[in-house]
Amino acid sequence: MSIKNMTAEKNWSGQTMVSTDYLLFEAPREKHFMTGSEVLKEAMKRCTVDASVSYPITPQSEAAHLIGELWAEGYVGTYFRGENEFGVMSEVAGCAMAGARTVTTTSGPGTLRAMENFPMWSGTRIPVQLILMARGINSPLTIQPDNLEVTFMLETGCMIWYAENVQELFDMSIAAFTVAEMPDVHVPIVTVVDGFFVSHTRESVMLPSDDIALRRYDPYAAPLPPIDSEMPPGRFLRDPFVMKSNYISYATHASWQWEIRSAVERSIPYAKHFLEGLVHTTGDEDAEIVFVACGTASHQAKEANRELTKMGIKTKVVKLRTIRPFPHAELLEATKNAKYIFVPEFNVVGWLDKEVTTSLYGKSDAKIIGRPRVAGGMSMPAEAIIQEVLDNTDVKKGA
Amino acid sequence: MANLGPAYYSPYPVAAYDGLLTPPEGKALLLTDIVDEEVAMREIARVMLTSENATIFPGPQVLYAWNDEAKKKATLIKEMAEVLNAKMIPMYDYRPKYPKIDAEVEINPNHPNLTIWHNNIKACIFVGVHCHYANVALKIVRSETDCYTAAICGLSGHEDAMATIRDQHSEEMAKFIKIAKEVKQELGK
Numbered sequence: 001m002s003i004k005n006m007t008a009e010k011n012w013s014g015q016t017m018v019s020t021d022y023l024l025f026e027a028p029r030e031k032h033f034m035t036g037s038e039v040l041k042e043a044m045k046r047c048t049v050d051a052s053v054s055y056p057i058t059p060q061s062e063a064a065h066l067i068g069e070l071w072a073e074g075y076v077g078t079y080f081r082g083e084n085e086f087g088v089m090s091e092v093a094g095c096a097m098a099g100a101r102t103v104t105t106t107s108g109p110g111t112l113r114a115m116e117n118f119p120m121w122s123g124t125r126i127p128v129q130l131i132l133m134a135r136g137i138n139s140p141l142t143i144q145p146d147n148l149e150v151t152f153m154l155e156t157g158c159m160i161w162y163a164e165n166v167q168e169l170f171d172m173s174i175a176a177f178t179v180a181e182m183p184d185v186h187v188p189i190v191t192v193v194d195g196f197f198v199s200h201t202r203e204s205v206m207l208p209s210d211d212i213a214l215r216r217y218d219p220y221a222a223p224l225p226p227i228d229s230e231m232p233p234g235r236f237l238r239d240p241f242v243m244k245s246n247y248i249s250y251a252t253h254a255s256w257q258w259e260i261r262s263a264v265e266r267s268i269p270y271a272k273h274f275l276e277g278l279v280h281t282t283g284d285e286d287a288e289i290v291f292v293a294c295g296t297a298s299h300q301a302k303e304a305n306r307e308l309t310k311m312g313i314k315t316k317v318v319k320l321r322t323i324r325p326f327p328h329a330e331l332l333e334a335t336k337n338a339k340y341i342f343v344p345e346f347n348v349v350g351w352l353d354k355e356v357t358t359s360l361y362g363k364s365d366a367k368i369i370g371r372p373r374v375a376g377g378m379s380m381p382a383e384a385i386i387q388e389v390l391d392n393t394d395v396k397k398g399a
Numbered sequence: 400m401a402n403l404g405p406a407y408y409s410p411y412p413v414a415a416y417d418g419l420l421t422p423p424e425g426k427a428l429l430l431t432d433i434v435d436e437e438v439a440m441r442e443i444a445r446v447m448l449t450s451e452n453a454t455i456f457p458g459p460q461v462l463y464a465w466n467d468e469a470k471k472k473a474t475l476i477k478e479m480a481e482v483l484n485a486k487m488i489p490m491y492d493y494r495p496k497y498p499k500i501d502a503e504v505e506i507n508p509n510h511p512n513l514t515i516w517h518n519n520i521k522a523c524i525f526v527g528v529h530c531h532y533a534n535v536a537l538k539i540v541r542s543e544t545d546c547y548t549a550a551i552c553g554l555s556g557h558e559d560a561m562a563t564i565r566d567q568h569s570e571e572m573a574k575f576i577k578i579a580k581e582v583k584q585e586l587g588k
Binding site: 184224225251252262269 | 534
């Protein structure tokens, strides 16, 4: 496909540009059977992406490769390979500062190698999207699924959304650009999926036609001026106050940090709309046993819910779709009847358990149990979740 | 007036942490209340017309003629200042000024309080300032001064201002000036 000039209606690949609402909620869809990596290609194909930078690391390599194919096919403006993940995340920042809608992907050790860039991304208010296909980060080196790396991302000032499956990855990664680019939000967004479980698993997915795509990004609605010949990148990074030790310097930094976090909070109404709620619940609404989870752990919790229902035990699953902003009000409402809250997780530290415990502290009388917790590539069978319920609640006594 | 915050141990009120977000389309924010745009316009005009040393702070988006809309807005802001009996102190750019800011003639988002203190400004309007820098400045002003802050924004508005109106283009600015003239007449100013 040849690159064409963009018009008011058509992007450079000849796709008709439509609203996010139309693309996500109104356009007719057809059923396909795809892996997470393949569906990410389909999502980015419909996003009028200006730039993508890649670096191979399992399990996201295939997704990065497929976005490269989109460039070859004329759907992505520019695409290149960085020197390493630190280079990639820096180059992504440059693309976004110059006004490009930019996407990249990484996993596990790649995330940690690039870490310094993430708070820089948010501090510069760039709406770049990182697709994080979570993988273990321990030594000895592992390529197995594990989401420990997410804990390192929590306080970077980036939004963090978590997709459970291939369908959610498709829809979320499109909505992510729209929410991240809202002028009053305009911070980076990290769309997380569990590596292998989603990236390499083929599932049914409903996709709209590929002759429509998101409208282009308007950098002139950004909260910071985009770079041009008179505005060097990160102008403020070289300005004197960062080097000073005085109250003016402290005041600016403090206000700046609060502003980044305010921007993440401002995404709440938009995320509620495009994600149809910050949390999704399934199971018995009045259940006293509640599973709070994200990603594929919530899928396993739903399996446990089905089995427990057969055993006559009422449970409910609260799936968190956004981690930053954290859905405090929605979680409190969804757990108001809970006596026991289980937080199943794919990592050793229990970062979601800590988040849930902090959020509900002083507001809920429920006993919060951070189990089951698996790591290092272990799967989480529904039986493990059921056993925790049987061991830690009074259901055997007829609750 | 800084009736919000502080946010944890920060000296600054952070409206988003008090549950306040930018107003929905077609609406405005007055302190903690979502109101009709016209209500906010009348209140901003009233405060500006009745406060000591009311000042408009125009930012780079209206100080430089980077498109026709910017030129129109600049002309309207001059008229707005006349109607509101307000001074104008520009925010030329966003660089902190060292070794010393000239607080008499300019304001800077990194230390906006210096200009407000120096000129004893009790009410102000931010207009044409890129949203991030406006928000950084508004938090500092709200904490460090007793100045009433209003933000006239071409995009989504600013919850850290005490009054904010959003999606303000030249047409809406002309409407604000018309309302300000009415308020001025009512006040006999």
